[in-house]
Amino acid sequence: MSISMQSRRKAAIWPLAIAVALSAAALIALLSIDDQITLGVTLGVIAAGCVLAARFGAVAATEAAGADHPFVLRVLVVLAAIAVLIGLRNDNFGLLMVTTVLIYATVCIGLTIQMGYAGLFNFAGAAFLGIGGYTAALLGPKGVPDLLLLALGGFAAVVVGSLLLLPVLRTRGHYAALATLAFSILFNVFLDANDIFGGPQGLKLQGMVLFGWDFTNDITIAGYTISSYANYAILAGLLTAAAMMLTGFIDRSWIGVWLDAVRLDEVAASVFGLKIGRWKIAAFTIGNFFAGVMGALYAKMTGFIAPSNFTFGDSLTMVSIVILGGIGNRWGVLPAALIVVLLPEKLQFIQEYRFLLFSILVIIILVAWPDGLIARRLRKLEFARR
Amino acid sequence: MAAVFQHILNGLMQGTIYGLVAMGFTIFFGVMNVIKFSHGDVLTFGAFAAIVAVWTTSGLGLPIWLQVIFVFLAAMLVSAVAGAAISHFLIMPLRNAPPLNMLLMTMMTGTVLRETIRLFFPNGTNSQRFPELLPVGGLNIGGVFIRYDGMILIASGIASIAIVHWIIVHTRFGLAVRAVAEDSETARTMGINFSRTILLTFALGSITAGFAGALFGLYYSEINYGMGLLLAIIGFSAAIVGGLGNIWGAILGGYLFAGLQTFVVAAAPSMSDYKNVFAFICVIALITLRPTGLIAERKAERV
Amino acid sequence: MTRTARETASSAPLLVAQGLSVRFGGLLALNALDVEVRRGEILGLIGPNGSGKTTFFNVISGVYSASAGSVHFDGVDITNVKPHYLAAHGLARTFQRSRLCLPLSVFDNLALGAVGQLNSGFMHNLISRSAFRAEASKLAEEARELLRVFNPVLADKLFEPTISLGMIDRRRVEICRALIGKPKLVLLDEPSAGMTHDETDMFMNEILQVRKSLGDLTIIIVEHEMNLIERVTSHCVVLNYGKKICEGQFKEVAADPVVREAYLGQS
Numbered sequence: 001m002s003i004s005m006q007s008r009r010k011a012a013i014w015p016l017a018i019a020v021a022l023s024a025a026a027l028i029a030l031l032s033i034d035d036q037i038t039l040g041v042t043l044g045v046i047a048a049g050c051v052l053a054a055r056f057g058a059v060a061a062t063e064a065a066g067a068d069h070p071f072v073l074r075v076l077v078v079l080a081a082i083a084v085l086i087g088l089r090n091d092n093f094g095l096l097m098v099t100t101v102l103i104y105a106t107v108c109i110g111l112t113i114q115m116g117y118a119g120l121f122n123f124a125g126a127a128f129l130g131i132g133g134y135t136a137a138l139l140g141p142k143g144v145p146d147l148l149l150l151a152l153g154g155f156a157a158v159v160v161g162s163l164l165l166l167p168v169l170r171t172r173g174h175y176a177a178l179a180t181l182a183f184s185i186l187f188n189v190f191l192d193a194n195d196i197f198g199g200p201q202g203l204k205l206q207g208m209v210l211f212g213w214d215f216t217n218d219i220t221i222a223g224y225t226i227s228s229y230a231n232y233a234i235l236a237g238l239l240t241a242a243a244m245m246l247t248g249f250i251d252r253s254w255i256g257v258w259l260d261a262v263r264l265d266e267v268a269a270s271v272f273g274l275k276i277g278r279w280k281i282a283a284f285t286i287g288n289f290f291a292g293v294m295g296a297l298y299a300k301m302t303g304f305i306a307p308s309n310f311t312f313g314d315s316l317t318m319v320s321i322v323i324l325g326g327i328g329n330r331w332g333v334l335p336a337a338l339i340v341v342l343l344p345e346k347l348q349f350i351q352e353y354r355f356l357l358f359s360i361l362v363i364i365i366l367v368a369w370p371d372g373l374i375a376r377r378l379r380k381l382e383f384a385r386r
Numbered sequence: 387m388a389a390v391f392q393h394i395l396n397g398l399m400q401g402t403i404y405g406l407v408a409m410g411f412t413i414f415f416g417v418m419n420v421i422k423f424s425h426g427d428v429l430t431f432g433a434f435a436a437i438v439a440v441w442t443t444s445g446l447g448l449p450i451w452l453q454v455i456f457v458f459l460a461a462m463l464v465s466a467v468a469g470a471a472i473s474h475f476l477i478m479p480l481r482n483a484p485p486l487n488m489l490l491m492t493m494m495t496g497t498v499l500r501e502t503i504r505l506f507f508p509n510g511t512n513s514q515r516f517p518e519l520l521p522v523g524g525l526n527i528g529g530v531f532i533r534y535d536g537m538i539l540i541a542s543g544i545a546s547i548a549i550v551h552w553i554i555v556h557t558r559f560g561l562a563v564r565a566v567a568e569d570s571e572t573a574r575t576m577g578i579n580f581s582r583t584i585l586l587t588f589a590l591g592s593i594t595a596g597f598a599g600a601l602f603g604l605y606y607s608e609i610n611y612g613m614g615l616l617l618a619i620i621g622f623s624a625a626i627v628g629g630l631g632n633i634w635g636a637i638l639g640g641y642l643f644a645g646l647q648t649f650v651v652a653a654a655p656s657m658s659d660y661k662n663v664f665a666f667i668c669v670i671a672l673i674t675l676r677p678t679g680l681i682a683e684r685k686a687e688r689v
Numbered sequence: 690m691t692r693t694a695r696e697t698a699s700s701a702p703l704l705v706a707q708g709l710s711v712r713f714g715g716l717l718a719l720n721a722l723d724v725e726v727r728r729g730e731i732l733g734l735i736g737p738n739g740s741g742k743t744t745f746f747n748v749i750s751g752v753y754s755a756s757a758g759s760v761h762f763d764g765v766d767i768t769n770v771k772p773h774y775l776a777a778h779g780l781a782r783t784f785q786r787s788r789l790c791l792p793l794s795v796f797d798n799l800a801l802g803a804v805g806q807l808n809s810g811f812m813h814n815l816i817s818r819s820a821f822r823a824e825a826s827k828l829a830e831e832a833r834e835l836l837r838v839f840n841p842v843l844a845d846k847l848f849e850p851t852i853s854l855g856m857i858d859r860r861r862v863e864i865c866r867a868l869i870g871k872p873k874l875v876l877l878d879e880p881s882a883g884m885t886h887d888e889t890d891m892f893m894n895e896i897l898q899v900r901k902s903l904g905d906l907t908i909i910i911v912e913h914e915m916n917l918i919e920r921v922t923s924h925c926v927v928l929n930y931g932k933k934i935c936e937g938q939f940k941e942v943a944a945d946p947v948v949r950e951a952y953l954g955q956s
Contacts, residue, residue: 246815249814249815249818250814250815253814253815253821254800254807254808254809254814254821255809255811255814255815257793257797257800257801258801258804258809260790260792260793260797261790261793261797261801264790264791264792264793265788265789265790267752267772267788268784268788268789268790268801269801270751270771270772270773271750271751271752271772271773271775271776271782272773272776272781272801272802272804272866272870273773273774273775273776273777273804273805274773274801274804275773276773378792378793378794378848378850379793379794379797380794380796380848381794381796381797381800381825381829381848382796382829382847382848383822383823383825383826383829
């Protein structure tokens with residue numbers, strides 16, 4: 001019997017449990033601590049821990065464990081989420097931050113499908129986020145139920161995105177880059193100049209009400225009362241999880257293989273029967289849908305929407321998150337989004353300098369670790385025959 | 387009618403600046419297949435160096451004509467150094483990286499330049515007034531006011547475009563640049579020093595950007611830290627429209643973009659906020675219809 | 690030019706190119722080419738460098754467009770049809786410069802060869818995963834079988850990254866990718882490039898073995914190794930400057946003065 005036919009011993013679970021527990025603790029710590037010095041020290045400890053973990057193969061062990069025990073992973077994540085919510089029960093700002101990180105992460109998961117899988121350049125991620133938000137702002141007052149608003153935000157992003165399809169379908173990446181880049185800038189010009197969209201001041205929105213549950217209500221879990229901001233965090237978490245799962249299925253299916261083939265070699269892909277246009281459109285559409293949905297949620301959560309939240313700089317930040325996390329690796333998006341969104345907010349002393357420092361950081365990573373924090377794993381469509 | 391002519395003259399100046407920026411984009415793409423997004427911010431760096439030169443030289447009491455010379459020299463020198471440094475330390479080492487990484491890296495470099503000016507230049511967040519150095523006033527022909535400095539600047543802009551074109555087409559260095567753009571492998575085996583040619587090419591392109599930065603400052607009398615971003619996007623689109631790698635195309639693209647903007651401003655003054663929207667939509671439509679640009683883009687893929 | 694040997698092979702032509710021309714700006718890469726490939730035969734396409742052999746493959750597989758003339762495949766006019774239709778018609782090819790997706794696994798690359806047979810629907814891939822898994826397992830078994838003919842060790846590397854394979858193994862994978870979809874016609878573009886004489890011999894034997902197991906599929910092979918052409922082909926077409934200058938069995942063609950001049954230059 002050849003080696004590949006023997007069943008491989010499954011990876012141990014305990015690295016996964018420790019990793020999840022430590023991550024939850026680190027997250028609570030980072031969000032709760034305000035004192036800059038303590039924060040700096042904590043950051044240092046966490047960073048050192050990560051480096052050591054990578055050094056001693058803990059990251060690989062965790063990944064393997066996560067892949068081998070998907071159910072356990074999901075249970076652990078839910079437990080960790082509950083722990084984090086309880087830990088942040090009175091920290092409105094912390095909950096807001098967590099939600100923002102999740103929203104950005106989900107948009108970037110969509111960008112991962114577009115850029116990491118299909119090889120499309122999209123420098124308008126924030127614009128699509130904004131489209132979702134403005135859709136919610138405009139249709140909400142007309143009595144559209146909130147759940148539907150989220151979906152409509154996604155569809156609006158898809159429809160507007162289809163205007164850019166023709167340049168995006170071109171072989172050369174820089175056409176898509178230019179088209180999405182120009183769109184990103186023009187989106188802001190358009191919004192600023194038009195009063196239907198509230199101009200530079202933007203529009204206000206009502207908070208969410210889902211299935212009769214008003215999001216201004218506090219939540220009670222295990223005897224703890226958690227601030228109402230957690231409602232948005234939970235919803236964002238669910239949407240992020242759904243996006244992760246869907247993207248995971250895409251990756252581990254023929255669709256994932258076809259998208260990779262389209263990205264790596266269009267000529268070979270078409271000669272063997274792939275309709276390049278069809279798959280690029282599919283990737284672009286799915287990614288934009290994610291962005292639109294999260295945009296609607298974002299608008300609902302913050303209670304207002306304005307063009308200044310969706311600039312080219314924000315789109316550029318999203319592209320950076322995707323690359324920092326390791327392009328093509330949807331798991332890497334989470335820590336990357338956390339770092340990019342959270343640190344500038346928490347590290348007050350760098351507030352003014354955050355664009356500069358962030359850009360320098362990205363440049364360093366692009367030069368030193370072009371594959372990003374976590375490289376994409378090899379796809380193994382190996383299923384035991386029953 | 388007179389107003390239209392005014393707009394057209396304005397458009398000529400815009401087009402000249404766009405053309406200069408676009409030339410840089412197209413040359414950089416030609417030799418290294420790289421979209422150097424920091425090009426616009428290198429221009430801004432040059433413009434700010436120019437303003438420092440003005441302050442210094444006027445503080446020293448030098449005659450105006452000398453100040454003007456130093457303005458251009460400072461802008462060109464600082465831009466050349468910045469552009470060459472970026473190419474040497476960041477672009478060359480990354481030349482085999484995926485194109486998206488390179489694009490992102492140049493965009494980030496542009497942000498670094500922009501933010502450096504904003505944070506460290508005195509009062510950097512606000513626009514800086516660029517002193518009037520060239521003769522004020524102008525000719526009045528049939529109701530159209532033609533600025534003296536406008537004429538001088540447009541003329542020098544066109545002259546600089548011509549000079550760069552001449553360098554590329556008629557000098558040995560230009561031949562080396564074209565050889566590397568055509569086929570870098572063969573060029574190297576023929577004895578052309580690849581790294582040196584690349585470095586000098588980026589320096590040349592950046593000098594052009596610096597020159598454009600000085601032109602900008604002298605014409606509009608105002609510069610600010612963020613002016614490079616829009617110029618870069620416009621220059622990039624102009625270069626694509628003209629066919630990446632094609633110098634005439636880039637120049638053409640620059641004037642075309644300015645022409646589209648001028649059209650909006652002249653024909654529908656109330657919509658002038660939308661001039662960029664209109665111009666970009668035309669550009670995107672153009673490249674969608676003729677993907678290789680008005681004049682063909684180079685580098686066909688070997689199957 | 691004798692046709693009896695050809696006429697005794699299977700009758701109807703599988704591929705017919707008539708007056709096929711390909712022009713790139715001022716350059717005429719193919720000049721009114723007439724080529725016929727009979728079902729079940731192995732046709733050798735030879736000629737000096739730049740004579741248009743790869744161009745011929747590219748225009749048949751839809752990568753280049755024809756400026757004039759026509760191509761019929763199994764009775765269907767496929768002139769200037771988009772590349773992705775041709776796989777469905779039963780046409781597969783390899784490339785002169787190896788075009789495998791190196792970061793992907795061997796299995797992923799082979800799956801690309803079977804696009805037409807796999808279900809790419811969203812329901813199948815994303816919702817009813819068990820059906821997808823069954824389909825993937827089945828393809829994995831077929832892939833292993835196919836690889837085993839070439840190299841039993843290779844079959845065990847089905848889920849290794851392709852970049853980890855040596856050059857010859859990559860060539861094998863590329864050929865398997867062309868064959869796994871059970872095509873009617875396969876275009877092989879210099880399969881032995883970069884190999885030693887012995888490696889080429891072994892490689893060709895493997896290809897012939899697989900061909901037999903697939904029921905004698907039709908092959909057009911571009912090669913520079915003349916021993917190979919002599920050994921495996923039943924008919925040859927010689928190109929020079931995009932034109933057909935000679936046609937026949939290898940022995941006849943090799944002895945033809947026009948052909949010799951094309952390769953060796955004017956004496």
